[in-house]
Amino acid sequence: MVCISHLTYHYTHFMELTNVSSTFSWVFYIALSVVLTLVIHKLKQLLGFRKKHTLPPGPKPLPIIGCLHLMVFNKPAFRWIHKMMDKMNTKIACIRLGKVHVITVTCPEVGQELLVRQDNIFCSRPVHMSTQIPTYGYLTVALTPHGDQWKKMKRVVTSEVLSTQKHSWLHDKRMAEADNLTRYVYNLCNNDGCIVKVRTVAQHYCGNVIRKLMLNKRYFGKGRVDGGPGPEEIEHVDSLFKILGYINAFSISDYLPWLRLFDLDGHEEILRNALECIKKYNDPVIDERIDMWRRNGKKEEKMTEEAQDILDVLIRLTDPSTGAPLLTSSEIKAQILDLMLAAVDNPSHATEWALAEMLNDPKILERAVEELDQVVGRDRLVQESDLPKLNYVKACAREAFRLHPVSAFNVPHVPTADANVAGYFIPKGSHVLISRISLGRNPKIWKEPLKFKPERHFNPDGSQVNLVDPKLGLLSFSTGRRGCPGVVLGSTMTTMLLATLLHGFTWTTPPSMMSSNLVESEDDLSLSKTLHGFAKPRLPKNLYPN
Known part of the structure; x- marks a missing residue:
């Protein structure tokens, strides 16, 4: 400002000395006014920049790598993040990993701001090696960044796959797998009872259901006479869980992409091997079915054949403008895998934890069984x-979802524009994570948050208990436009799995154990040791499927 005033003085003096016409003087003053206005505006922007661009608190990053060194030396990363936020006494934090701002949130108010009120901004997904591989290069709905491909697949999944009509249409297939679950556990126990690995039973029930809905198959091989999984199904489900374990697992190359070539943490090799295993079983079924439908599609009289499963539905979709198939072979394969991944972990995880808690508190178990007998x-x-x-x-x-979520954070959201949340600046392209743990165990929302109390979820008006919470007191299936479109299917599978095990069998802690081990694994949120329960049939023998 001083320099500009000084320049003005000398220019005016020059004008007086040279007697330049007043017209040029006015031009100068107008130009000077414009310059001054622009300078003042820029100063205001600079002064307001700090206020507008105040990032949430977090650890001080290093040049280039940010806080990657802290993440690498404090595994698992999710436990380090929660401890760091507790120590800083903050509900929202910013951790810079490479050039990426990772925003972590631990309170429902900020979560609602992100997933409800500003849902139109926080509607994309990050580009990660761990999500790029199982989505076949982002061809699916759950993990694909916002754009035309995501919109296309979301329309397909919500209207053609997970609609209310399709849910009813697939009812008999789900019930067939509930019956098979009962048969399998009964054959393990006979009349005398036996020790059952609940995690194994629950995971393979979920695998059976989603295979039956997607591919109309329980077994890829011969299966087992007792209804249990064969080696093919065990390998298939194990590979699904391996992929789930590495999706968004804070891989170094996700934040320093030039390191991907070296695969320093080994994540890429693990993911590719798991994907190849799944393709070994899925692809022959899918390829054969695509060939069958597209061959028959050329014969007008055969198109009256009805679809038998979701695979048939996806293959038969056509582009209304051209009549050509709507989905490519790769899109069908990717979306089938996407739905399989979404269905196997949440119901099985919640059921194992719920039964473990109930075995430790027999009154809860007794009350649930009494309800089943009454209904x-x-x-x-x-x-x-x-x-x-x-x-x-x-x-x-629902209490298992609250107290024992399937993962520490939800799938990351990415803002498509700069945003302000809770008084902080959230840059475009940030990776925003909401803590399932902190929502469900928040002492300001839940009394005795670490105690398993199912009755806390009863509604005062006596209405039905729902497994989701729009107020984000817990995060079971997420919410908003990037929320899980399979809430109805996931809720049905979870409740049916738990109800079938409780209704068909009497469960007690094995004689060699005083109580169930309710310790979380250090690496994730599963039980540190798989739940073993002593199961004995409690219904008339003729009710158990042969």
Whole structure:
């Protein structure tokens, strides 16, 4: 400003000396006014920049790598993040990893701001090696960044795959797998009872259901006479869980892409091997079916054949403008895998934890079984039509989602523009993570947050218990436009799995154990040791499927 005034003085003096016409003087003053206005505006922007661009608090980053060194030396990263936020006493933090701002949130108010009120901004996904591989280069709905491909696949999944109509259409396939679950556990136990690995049973029930819905198959091989999984199904489900374990697992190359060539943490090799294993089983079924439908599609009279599963539905979709197939072979394969990944972990994880907690508190177990006897009785097996009346069983499942979420954070959201949240600046392209742990165990929301109390979820008006919470007191299936489109299927599978195990069998802690081990694994949120329960049939023998 001083320099500009000084320049003005000399220019005016020059004008007086040279007697330049007043017209040029006015031109100068107008130009000077414009310059001054622009300078003042720029100064205001600079002065306001700090206020507008105040990032959430977090550890001080190093040049280039940011806080990657802290993440690498404090594994698992999610436990380090929560401890760091507790120590800083903050509900929102910023951790710079490479050039990426990772924003972590631990309170429902900020979560609602992100997923509800500013949902239109926080609607994309990050580009990660760990998500690029299983999505076949982002061809699916759950993990694909916002754009035309995501919009296309979301329309397909919500209207053609996970609609209310399709849910009803697939009812018999789900019930067939509930019956098979009962048969399998019964064959393990016979009449005398036996020790059952609950995690194994729960995971393979979920694998059976989603295979039946997607591919109309329980077994890829011969299976087992007792209803249990064969080696092919074990390998298939294990590979699904391996991929789930490495999706968004804070791989170094996700934040320093030039290091991907070296695969320093080994994540890429693990993911590619797991994907190849799944393709070994999925692809022959899918390729054969695509060939069958597209061959038959050329014969007008054969198009009256009905679809039998979701694979048929996806293959038969056509572009309304051209009549050509709507989805490519790669899109079909990627979306089938996407749905399989989404269905196997949440229901099985919640059921294992719920049953572990119930075995440690027999009164809760007894109350759930009493409800099943009142609603279902002992002269038939539990059905999906019973679920709306099983409020206590659903409350047990919801409490497991609250206290024992399947993962520490939700799938990351990415803002498509700069945003302000909770008084902080969130840069475009940040990776925003909401803590499932901190929401569900928040002492300001839940009394005795670390205690398993299903009755806390009863509604005062007596209405049905829901497994989701729009107020984000817990995060079971997420919410907003990037929320899980399979909430109905996931809720049905979870409640049906828990209800079938409780109704068909009497569960006690194995004689060699005083109580269930309720210790979390250090690396994730599963039980540190798989739950072993002593199961004994409790219904008339003729009810158990042969």
